[in-house]
Amino acid sequence: MMRRRTAAACCSALALALGATACGGAPVAAGGGDKSLGGQTLTVAGVWSGAEQKNFQKVLDAFTEKTGAKTRFVSTGDNVSTVVGSKIEGGNAPDVVMVPQVGVLQQFAGRNWLKPLSKAAEKSVDSNYAPVWKSYGSVDGTLYGLYFKAAHKSTVWYSPEAFEQAGVEPPASYEEMLKSGQTVSDSGLPAFAVAGEDGWTLTDWFENVYLSQAGPRKYDQLARHEIKWTDPTVVKALTTLGGLFADEKLIAGGPKGALSTDFPGSVAKVFGPEPEAAMVYEGDFVAGVAKDQFGRKIGQDARFFPFPAVTGGKAPVVSGGDAAVVLKDGRNQKAAMAFLEWLATPEAAAVWAEAGGFLSPNKKLDLAAYGDDTIRATATSLVGAGDTVRFDMSDQAPAAFGGTKGAGEWKLLQDFLRDPSDPAATAARLEAAAAKAYRNKG
Template sequence: MMRRRTTLLASCTAAALALGATACGGSPVSAGGDGKALDGQTITVAGVWSGSEQKNFQKVLDAFTEKTGAKTQFVSTGDNVSTVIGSKIEGGKAPEVVMVPQVGVLQQFAKQGWLKPLSKTAGAAVDANYASVWKDYGSVDGTLYGLYFKAAHKSTVWYSPDALDQAGVKPPATYDAMLKAGHTVSESGLAAFSVAGQDGWTLTDWFENVYLSQAGPEKYDALAAHRIKWTDPTVVEALTTLGKLFEDKQLVAGGRKEALSTDFPGSVEKVFGPKPEAGMVYEGDFVAGVAKDQFGRKIGEDANFFPFPAVTGGKAPVVSGGDAAVVLKDGKNQKAAMRFLEYLTTPEASAVWAGAGGFLSPNKKLDLASYGDDVTRETAKSLVAAGDSVRFDMSDQAPAAFGGTKGAGEWKILQDFLRDPSDPKGTAARLESAAAKAYKG
């Protein structure tokens, strides 16, 4: 999910790759290798990405090859990263590097003894280039295993300016105002929201933004660590708030049944595709990449966003996610793998994907000029400026059995809640039952 670099940035990045000396911002960088020191070596990198995300990550891999001589190959795991990587390790075909999309999975891998701690070089770069929260999420029991290369700003609501203009509404500042604006959009001929209910992870993101704003960061942290139960009144309150949106036929494009058969790309298509069915779609900054690359929308002109609004007197939430690079102990080429992670800590590596689009970096040393449009630039600025106050995606912090498995745990229970949002207390009880089993395991 993507954006185009400017001519100036392309020239600057190309020069940086050729000279291996500086990032576009002028800071010294190192790819973790000198010249073609890794000639003849190959690493396999596994991750969830497919489609345009995979293509853009391939540009980062190619830049590493150009710089070091190491060959790379990417393997897409699909959503069930834990199961796929476990099978590869058992079969003696472990990749060298995995881009792990959930904190809970990273912790699981570390506790199973699968991960190699990051090198001192990589650790020093994390200390220098990242807010400490990213180091915390990449560490287990005080040891740094994961480098957060790609981040997501998951507190963004994307909209068609034409749809809102036609309805005569402005981007809202509160959750209640957003629902009111949604009804006005609906009355003008389009549904308010396109909801990607086929992908359970999108529903966890909806819940997390409502919960963080309504319950506050302390409760959010406690629930994420399962220090409070999912039957807590704050959970029931957040589910009740979310259920009012889900059950409103005016607000959800095609109703709940159609939402449950709509995947994430399809939800973006319903707003920004050739035959719009809704005026808004909630999801992270990566919506822009799909709107631009698949449907030709110009970001900032015919596709824009507003921050996820504050709920019932709370503060506007800032929820993030991210993909952490880890090195597996069972991978055959440890040296090249660790050099690759050292490369990923540099602004230079981030600039490659930032220029291609559909990407945010938590690396505060990356020049914002690396991003190809003002909207992405502002989103990236907001994420970095949030520093240690940003809250990581709650489901990504949970054990994979609860927060990161298709057709199970939180994903499945929230899909059931979208299907029938009439019983928030019962849904909370089912969430607690599933969470208790997963955390105990």
């Protein structure tokens, strides 16, 4: 059970952590710096835009206040690899890149673009993070990536009003979730909004079911393609997932409606002005859409429960995240490494945690830094999972299989949503696509 803290305690903890007042709306500052990097300009590239970019800028500003280094953020859009590669070729490489996928980090390391983290940064990772995060930031035993921002992708968001009307409570198991879903549907509102138009959401559904049923060891083997997608554990997970996909009563609009619903649309179907479903599965970032686009009060009229354990397995915790890496071709190596050393501290994480829309895998970050109980609950779950956290499997795969619209896993799981009648045949098609992508990797 998470311990509640008073507002005064939250402010006091932040003030101690950051050396500045965090109460009364005053900006959080790093403080206490020696301005040792004055005169240098640090260029950081990442996928963020909008509110995320604005909040990350607060982190950059805090680093400037601490060290004297000026900062510049460059938004890459989704195709990080192509943009960074072109900048390297053009002699204009950024100093630091916030890499959103394990597969991209491995690709960068394989192309000899990255500088290993300093001993100081590695020491902080060893002290402040569960070992699994160091593993995901390493290639062939060398640590290149520092995971600064994480996503908790094992959360099911629901309308308390819909649950109350149907007389159901948040479920403790996957089977109970489907049973509660049937009760909700019987009350007149479909249970789930599924964002089938976006194939990545379907990979997340599969990964949570698979991790719970098959366990972390098998999950790791499948992520590395050390076992085939025709493995019985895969067919079993697809069969379990197919039970939901085949029940048109449970899914708003049935499979056809789901396949024309994107991720924001799925959130709208639950938390928009005219609800069409009671639940939407996706990561903690659902809260941002529900709050910013539909004015929902998180923790009151938009709540979540952990993705429940499947058929006797353990409740899964699947994550994603953004790792900071230092490019060899960057012009400000000293500032870049100092920035990563600072990002590894709870002080840096607290800056964005207070701003909102952020989870940190840093276990030393005081939970008081988060702005509300719901975010603290997701952070507690993520950090509390320790070494059982597993990174999004599709993000670990070659992009041709795990990250391309209209191809590979995304398309094949969309096809499975459309017709889930033959899990074994879908597994065979997934294996054929995976084998080709891993064979051509790099």
